[in-house]
Amino acid sequence: MIERHITFSVHEGRGAEFERFFAAAYRPAMSRSAGFVSVGLLREMDHPSRYQMVLRFEDVEAATGWRTSQAHQALQPELNALHAGMEIVAYDVLA
Numbered sequence: 858m859i860e861r862h863i864t865f866s867v868h869e870g871r872g873a874e875f876e877r878f879f880a881a882a883y884r885p886a887m888s889r890s891a892g893f894v895s896v897g898l899l900r901e902m903d904h905p906s907r908y909q910m911v912l913r914f915e916d917v918e919a920a921t922g923w924r925t926s927q928a929h930q931a932l933q934p935e936l937n938a939l940h941a942g943m944e945i946v947a948y949d950v951l952a
Contacts, residue, residue: 892915
């Protein structure tokens, strides 16, 4: 299993919009992707404009399939308009 943590620096004042986009568009699209396991959204307590998505897929191929899918590509313009940058870290799930 693979887990990816994606940290977003959301534009000031757009946190609620980012959260709505995640719940209404991003999570539903991802959940239909082959090999999808789970996705969650966290907001930093000390820096409320920083969010982290925690994604799990069955394997690297499934994660790559989502990242290169038409559904993911279609969501990118709206997602990119909501944040000033992101950092991605991938993990092998051991236990």
